[in-house]
Amino acid sequence: MLSREDREFFVTNGFLGPFRVYEPAEVKEMWRQVRLQVHDKSRACYPTTDINYDRHMDISILSRHISHPALVERLQGLIGPDVFCWRSEFFPKYPGDAGTEWHQVETYAYGSGIPSLVPTVRREKTPTELTIWTAFTDVPRESGPLKFMPGSHRKWLFDEKRKLERFDGLSSNGGFFGYHFDELKLDPNLELDESQAAVMEMEAGQAVIFTARCMHGSLPNTSRRAMRLGIATRYVPTDVKIFPDQTRFSEHGNEFDLRDWGAVLVAGRDDYEYNRVRTHNAREEPFITQPRVENVVTARICAGGDQWAAG
Incomplete structure (x- = not known):
């Protein structure tokens, strides 16, 4: 399980890692197999969309991943013993x-203004969502790694509930699959x-x-040949309502x-x-469910408050 130092680092900074999940040769072979299967959407949840959400539902390697x-031992050490995966994406x-x-x-309301996640419990120094970004290729600086602003999860600088107009194109101009997140800044002059x-x-x-409340982005890919690929898997405690009262959602033009x-x-x-x-x-x-580990998070419940307010 996570050490006390690891948890304190996460609470302070909003992210933790990198850490080893697979050996390089193993993940290279995994990516070779996934690459062969990803174009077959006949069993995918969303076969007609451009974005490969939730391919853990039909690609066996990702179902196990x-x-x-x-992954799970770190999730349990940060959000508790009972954990759902609610999304994956390339x-x-x-x-x-x-x-x-x-x-x-945090609630993934950007774009539509409708939250995908609705927490029912807030715990001090404990996130209500976590993402694990696993590198399926090497990610040196020149291929565009993730970047985080340490400690930024303690204060909202963006309004994720604001609706965004979608532009044509993907990531060529710094936007994120059709959105400009700069438009969500609470202070448009924030530097x-x-x-x-x-x-x-x-x-x-x-x-x-990391918690998606921690400001994050990525560097440009300035390499000549190297594609960078990561698989993001997103998790919540089982007390979070996912897509409540929704039968469909709109995002990134899909x-x-x-x-x-x-x-x-x-x-x-x-x-x-709830879900x-x-x-x-x-x-x-069958999906694999790891055992319940008791007392992995001992956090005070924040009645109606923000879980990071106490710092």
Whole structure:
């Protein structure tokens, strides 16, 4: 499990890593297999969309990846013993692609203004969502690694509920799949000190865990040939409502029908039953649920308050 020092680092900074999940040769072979399967969307949740959300539902390697012990033990140490995976997505960055703008979210309401996540409990110094970004290729500085602004999860500098107009194109001009996150700044004149950023250069098979409340973005890919690829898997405690009262959602210019979606219990148990749960992927393979580990987070419940307010 996480050491006390690891948890204190996360509480202070909003991210933790990189840490090793797979050996380089292993993840290279995984990516070779995923690359062969990703174009077949016949069993995907959203077969008609441009964005590869939730391919852990139909690609076996990713079905197993989302509950890898190296991921789950860190998740449980930060948000508690009972954990859902609610989304996965690919993040490629090709040679010449610009860096992604700084952004900060929690309920994933950007674009539509409708939250995808609704927390029902707030715990001091404990996030209500976590992302694990796993490198499937090497990520040296020149290929566009992630960057974080340490400690920025303690204060809102962006309004994620503000609706955004979508522009044509993807990431060539610093936007994020059709959105400019600069438009969400509470202070449009906000300038961030880039020298304070933590840049996540990573080896293939390493990962970083962070709360999306921590401001993050990426550097440009200035290499001539190297594509950078990461798989982001997103998690919440089981007391969070996911897509409440929604049968579909709109994002990045796509319409997503939730008919085949379901949360995956990667650790512990679901005592709340707020959410639809998938126990098997589209190939009828069972998802893996890691054992419940008691007392991995001992945090005071914040009645109606912000979980980071106490610092």
